[in-house]
Amino acid sequence: xxxxxxxxxxxxxxxxxxxxxxxxxxxxxxxxxxxxxxxxxxxxxxxxxxxxxxxxxxxxxxxxxxxxxxxxxxxxxxxxxxxxxxxxxxxxxxxxxxxxxxxxxxxxxxxxxxxxxxxxxxxxxxxxxxxxxxxxxxxxxxxxxxxxxxxxxxxxxxxxxxxxxxxxxxxxxxxxxxxxxxxxxxxxxxxxxxxxxxxxxxxxxxxxxxxxxxxxxxxxxxxxxxxxxxxxxxxxxxxxxxxxxxxxxxxxxxxxxxxxxxxxxxxxxxxxxxxxxxxxxxxxxxxxxxxxxxxxxxxxxxxxxxxxxxxxxxxxxxxxxxxxxxxxxxxxxxxxxxxxxxxxxxxxxxxxxxxxxxxxxxxxxxxxxxxxxxxxxxxxxxxxxxxxxxxxxxxxxxxxxxxxxxxxxxxxxxxxxxxxxxxxxxxxxxxxxxxxxxxxxxxxxxxxxxxxxxxxxxxxxxxxxxxxxxxxxxxxxxxxxxxxxxxxxxxxxxxxxxxxxxxxxxxxxxxxxxxxxxxxxxxxxxxxxxxxxxxxxxxxxxxxxxxxxxxxxxxxxxxxxxxxxxxxxxxxxxxxxxxxxxxxxxxxxxxxxxxxxxxxxxxxxxxxxxxxxxxxxxxxxxxxxxxxxxxxxxxxxxxxxxxxxxxxxxxxxxxxxxxxxxxxxxxxxxxxxxxxxxxxxxxxxxxxxxxxxxxxxxxxxxxxxxxxxxxxxxxxxxxxxxxxxxxxxxxxxxxxxxxxxxxxxxxxxxxxxxxxxxxxxxxxxx
Numbered sequence: 001x002x003x004x005x006x007x008x009x010x011x012x013x014x015x016x017x018x019x020x021x022x023x024x025x026x027x028x029x030x031x032x033x034x035x036x037x038x039x040x041x042x043x044x045x046x047x048x049x050x051x052x053x054x055x056x057x058x059x060x061x062x063x064x065x066x067x068x069x070x071x072x073x074x075x076x077x078x079x080x081x082x083x084x085x086x087x088x089x090x091x092x093x094x095x096x097x098x099x100x101x102x103x104x105x106x107x108x109x110x111x112x113x114x115x116x117x118x119x120x121x122x123x124x125x126x127x128x129x130x131x132x133x134x135x136x137x138x139x140x141x142x143x144x145x146x147x148x149x150x151x152x153x154x155x156x157x158x159x160x161x162x163x164x165x166x167x168x169x170x171x172x173x174x175x176x177x178x179x180x181x182x183x184x185x186x187x188x189x190x191x192x193x194x195x196x197x198x199x200x201x202x203x204x205x206x207x208x209x210x211x212x213x214x215x216x217x218x219x220x221x222x223x224x225x226x227x228x229x230x231x232x233x234x235x236x237x238x239x240x241x242x243x244x245x246x247x248x249x250x251x252x253x254x255x256x257x258x259x260x261x262x263x264x265x266x267x268x269x270x271x272x273x274x275x276x277x278x279x280x281x282x283x284x285x286x287x288x289x290x291x292x293x294x295x296x297x298x299x300x301x302x303x304x305x306x307x308x309x310x311x312x313x314x315x316x317x318x319x320x321x322x323x324x325x326x327x328x329x330x331x332x333x334x335x336x337x338x339x340x341x342x343x344x345x346x347x348x349x350x351x352x353x354x355x356x357x358x359x360x361x362x363x364x365x366x367x368x369x370x371x372x373x374x375x376x377x378x379x380x381x382x383x384x385x386x387x388x389x390x391x392x393x394x395x396x397x398x399x400x401x402x403x404x405x406x407x408x409x410x411x412x413x414x415x416x417x418x419x420x421x422x423x424x425x426x427x428x429x430x431x432x433x434x435x436x437x438x439x440x441x442x443x444x445x446x447x448x449x450x451x452x453x454x455x456x457x458x459x460x461x462x463x464x465x466x467x468x469x470x471x472x473x474x475x476x477x478x479x480x481x482x483x484x485x486x487x488x489x490x491x492x493x494x495x496x497x498x499x500x501x502x503x504x505x506x507x508x509x510x511x512x513x514x515x516x517x518x519x520x521x522x523x524x525x526x527x528x529x530x531x532x533x534x535x536x537x538x539x540x541x542x543x544x545x546x547x548x549x550x551x552x553x554x555x556x557x558x559x560x561x562x563x564x565x566x567x568x569x570x571x572x573x574x575x576x577x578x579x580x581x582x583x584x585x586x587x588x589x590x591x592x593x594x595x596x597x598x599x600x601x602x603x604x605x606x607x608x609x610x611x612x613x614x615x616x617x618x619x620x621x622x623x624x625x626x627x628x629x630x631x632x633x634x635x636x637x638x639x640x641x642x643x644x645x646x647x648x649x650x651x652x653x654x655x656x657x658x659x660x661x662x663x664x665x666x667x668x669x670x671x672x673x674x675x676x677x678x679x680x681x682x683x684x685x686x687x688x689x690x691x692x693x694x695x696x697x698x699x700x701x702x703x704x705x706x707x708x709x710x711x712x713x714x715x716x717x718x719x720x721x722x723x724x725x726x727x728x729x730x731x732x733x734x735x736x737x738x739x740x741x742x743x744x745x746x747x748x749x750x751x752x753x754x755x756x757x758x759x760x761x762x763x764x765x766x
Contacts, residue, residue: 010058013061014045014058014060014061014064017061017064017065017068018041018064020068021037021041021064021067021068021071021081022034022037022038024068024071024072025037025071025077025078025081028071028075028077030077030078031077031078033077033078036078036082036104037078037081037082037085039082039103039104040081040082040083040085040086040104040108041064041085043085043086043089043095043103044060044063044085044086044088044089045060047089047092047093047095048060048063048088048089048092048093051092053161053164054164054165055161055163055164056164059088059092062088062157063084063085063086063087063088064085065157065160066084066085066087066150066153066154066157067081067084067085069084069153069156069157069193070084070149070150070153073153073192073193073354074149074153074190074193074354074355075350075354076146076149079107079108079111079146080111080146080149080150082104082108083108083111083112083115083146083150084150084153084154086100086104086108086112087112087115087116087150087154089112090112090113090116091116097109097112097113097116100112107144110144111144111146111147111150114144114147115147115150115151115154145188148184148188149188149190152181152184152185152188152190152193153193155176155177155181155197156193156196156197158173159173159174159177159196159197159200159201160200162174162200162204166617166678167619167678168616168617168646168676168677168678170204170205171205171646171660171669171676171678172669172670172673172676173673174200174201174204174205174669175665175666175667175668175669175670175673175676176669176670176673177197177200177201178197178198178201178666178670179666179667179669179670180670181197182194182197182198182201185197185355186322187321187322188322188355189320189322189323189324189351189352189354189355190354190355191324191352191353191355192353192354195254195256195257198254198256198257199254199255199256201256202255202256202259203255205644205660205661206259206644206660206661208644209259209644210255210259213255213258213259213269214255216269217252217255217258217275220275224250224252224275224276225250226335227333227335227337227339228250228276228278230333230334230335231278231305231333231334231335231339232248232278234304235248235300235301235304236248238300238301238303238304239280239297239300242296242297242300244282244283244285244293244297245282245283246280246281246282246283246297247280247281248278248279248280248281249278249279250276250277250278250279251276251277251278251279252275252276253272253274253275253276253277258272258275263661266694266760266762266764267760267762273337273338274338274340277339277340277341277342278339278340278341278342279341279342279344280297280341280342280343280344281344281345281346281349282297282343282344282345282346283345283346284345284346284347290316290345290347290348291316291317293345294316294327294343294344294345295316295327297327297343298327298329298343301329301331301341302329302331305331305332305333305334305339306331306332307329307330307331308329308330308331308332308338311328311329311330311338311340312328312329312330313326313327313328313329314327315327315328316348318408318416318418320406321406321418322355323351323355324348324351324352325344325348325351325352326342326343326344326348326352327342327343327344328340328341328342328343329341329343406418406419406420406421407419407420407421407423407456407457407458407460408458408459409423409428409456409458409459409460409461409462410459410460410461410462411432411461411462411463412461412462412463417431417432419431419456419482420481420482422455422481423455423456423481423482424452424453424454424455424456424479424480424481425440425442425443425445425450425451425452425453425454425456425462425464426440426452426453426476426479426480426485427456427480427481427482427485428443428456428462428464429443429452429464429466429485430480430482430484430485430488430489431482431484431485432464434488436464436466437472437485437488437489438470438471438472438488438492439466439467439468439470439471440452440464440465440466440470441465441466441467441470442465443462443463443464443465444462444463444465445460445461445462446460446461447461447463452476452479453478453479471492471496472488472489472492472493472496474493476489477489477490497539499542500538500539500542500543501535501538501539501542502538502542503538503542504537504538504539504540504541504542504543505534505538505541505542507541507542507548508537508538508541508548511548522534525537529546612653613653614649614653614655614677616649616674616675616677618677619677619678619679619680620647620655620677620678620679620680621679621680621682622641622655622657622679622680622681622682623682624682624684624687629687630655631647631654631655631656631657631679632650632654632655632656632657633657633689634656634657634658634662634664634665636658636662636663636664636665637658637659637661637662637663637664637665638689638690638691638692639657639658639659639662640689640691640739640741640742640745641681641682641684641689641740641741641742642681642741642742642743643659643742644659644660644661645657645658645659645660645679645681646658646660646665646669646676646677646678646679647676647677647678647679648665648668648672648675648676648677649675649676649677650675655677655679657679684740684741687740688718688738688739688740689738689739689740690720690736690737690738691736691737691738691739691745691763692734692735692736692737692763692764693734693735693737693745693748693749693752693761693762693763693764694732694733694734694760694761694762694763694764695707695732695733695734695735695752695758695760695761695762696730696731696732696733696758696759696760696761697730697731697755697757697758697759697760698729698730698731698757698759699726699729699730699731699757700757703731703755703757703758704722704724704733706755706756707733707752707755707758710751710752710754710755711735711748711751711752713751717737717748718737718738719735719736719737719738720736720737720738721734721735721736722734722735722736734764735748742763745763746763749761749762749763
């Protein structure tokens with residue numbers, strides 16, 4: 001095909017995609033504003049002319065794809081579609097926000113401007129920029145929620161086309177996605193989008209596991225279909241008798257959620273009993289109560305099957321904060337399997353799939369929001385009004401409330417308050433009012449006195465006791481979970497510290513009779529009181545943690561010895577001797593014989609100069625030489641050779657290895673993307689890694705001996721420690737062992753599983 005033919009084919013592909021976008025829009029319930037969408041498309045097409053994505057396709061295909069997601073999968077209208085088409089125009093071309101304002105009006109220009117401000121990704125190259133970008137995102141979001149919806153759509157398309165990126169870039173993007181975008185999508189009720197984002201992250205981070213689980217799900221499909229059919233036959237008969245218009249289908253859990261459950265509970269695929277759920281979606285009879293129809297279906301099913309009472313979830317009477325409504329129940333099916341059923345109306349199903357966007361109405365350039373969303377946005381605004389100066393803490397504070405399950409708690413007057421699961425009495429106090437929280441003395445939970453740290457449960461009635469003499473204390477931060485409570489406490493503590501600092505400054509200045517203090521004298525005072533800076537010194541004085549001398553002359557007489565600094569040769573000798581003491585016998589011999597590789601790496605590097613910079617774009621080979629690794633094993637997840645891992649370059653230019661599923665690693669990927677590298681395991685024969693195996697079963701005489709003898713078959717196992725406890729005939733044991741790979745752990749787990757009486761066995765982080 002000639003170049004000219006390729007261009008013609010590309011133009012046709014672009015035009016087909018635009019027509020598909022218009023069809024999506026025309027099939028929606030929105031007003032027919034095709035002209036503004038067409039104008040936005042023509043402008044974007046012209047602006048991005050000649051530009052291409054990393055995959056090689058014309059760049060205009062990206063904004064078109066984002067616009068289709070916004071229209072088809074989120075249910076938004078012409079304003080959002082137009083802004084999606086234009087979302088990269090200001091950043092990548094010569095057009096300005098003013099140009100867009102002149103052509104499309106204030107609302108579209110405002111959304112594009114909001115998207116441009118966070119266009120470099122939510123996270124910048126350094127932490128402070130990242131926090132600032134995130135604050136911008138939330139500020140813009142609280143002005144117009146469509147900004148974050150388009151940003152999520154943009155991220156979803158980037159995830160769908162992630163294969164064109166390098167491995168290191170993939171880990172950075174998946175880290176950002178799991179850390180922020182998926183929780184935001186969940187919080188906004190975009191369940192279909194949230195599920196796909198998680199699924200794509202899992203696919204790129206654990207490709208082999210993803211493929212393996214996908215095959216297992218496909219292989220077990222016939223068995224699941226049979227269980228569903230046996231369950232459905234009597235239910236269909238009962239619902240048909242009720243003259244109800246409905247659809248019923250089985251929905252398989254996502255691969256990511258199945259894997260997540262396996263990891264959390266330490267179980268195998270075969271032990272995941274709730275692989276699918278049955279969903280019943282009904283059309284509401286005219287003039288009939290939607291909630292009553294839900295309970296009528298519930299009644300019909302529980303007349304047929306036995307109910308599991310602890311698994312009822314009534315989100316019809318009390319919707320989740322993101323608008324989700326449904327009635328969940330679990331029953332014992334005819335095949336002896338527990339089956340979860342989700343009952344929802346068509347309206348509830350639309351909201352469940354598309355979030356609040358499914359029922360937003362745009363009138364006179366104003367968004368009419370649901371009350372729950374409105375409350376959440378107000379919470380975000382409160383957090384932004386007193387942001388934590390530490391960037392990572394700020395992100396964690398906001399994220400803390402994005403993904404949490406909810407509980408419903410009552411005030412003494414019977415008003416319902418929604419809180420995240422794990423919320424305490426102090427969180428509840430701050431939910432009532434900031435002043436109530438700041439002066440909270442204690443609480444009565446169900447009419448019984450309780451401490452501030454008491455965790456609340458759904459249905460609790462809580463009364464807050466206050467006292468004007470009480471003020472927030474630093475330890476309060478240890479037992480709050482809500483973003484509002486944390487930011488209010490931190491703001492109060494900062495105000496308290498400021499007052500104490502000002503008092504200390506005044507005390508010191510009065511001692512010097514309000515004369516300027518010489519810098520030399522001030523430095524002496526700082527050293528004497530071991531204060532980092534002036535503010536720390538003033539705080540120590542104002543808080544009475546140090547006592548000032550009776551007169552200023554005492555400071556002039558101070559003689560403070562400077563810290564002694566060893567020269568480089570002395571430091572080298574000390575570190576070399578320490579290395580000899582710590583090294584294995586073979587290494588000690590080499591060091592004493594004065595061989596070249598005897599010098600500890602950190603010392604030789606110090607003698608030779610700066611550490612060699614690691615190539616961020618290349619795949620880093622994880623190797624060992626003479627019992628020394630060229631990397632650090634992170635203690636938070638204890639990766640083993642064979643695990644899916646990535647590398648993080650520390651400030652000392654060392655490679656720290658984390659599992660790709662590590663929660664701490666997730667934070668590193670999203671906050672320090674420029675330090676993330678792809679790594680590859682080498683061959684390990686000398687160096688061993690510490691791993692932990694957890695096993696449970698029915699206790700009997702000699703079972704531990706049987707397990708130990710089973711482990712020792714064929715190979716010598718280096719066990720560091722054994723811990724076994726027994727309760728009511730059930731034992732739980734933990735082996736901490738030295739191994740060379742994840743495969744070795746799997747083999748040992750398989751051996752333990754063969755012992756009669758052992759019910760579960762899995763590897764765990766130490």
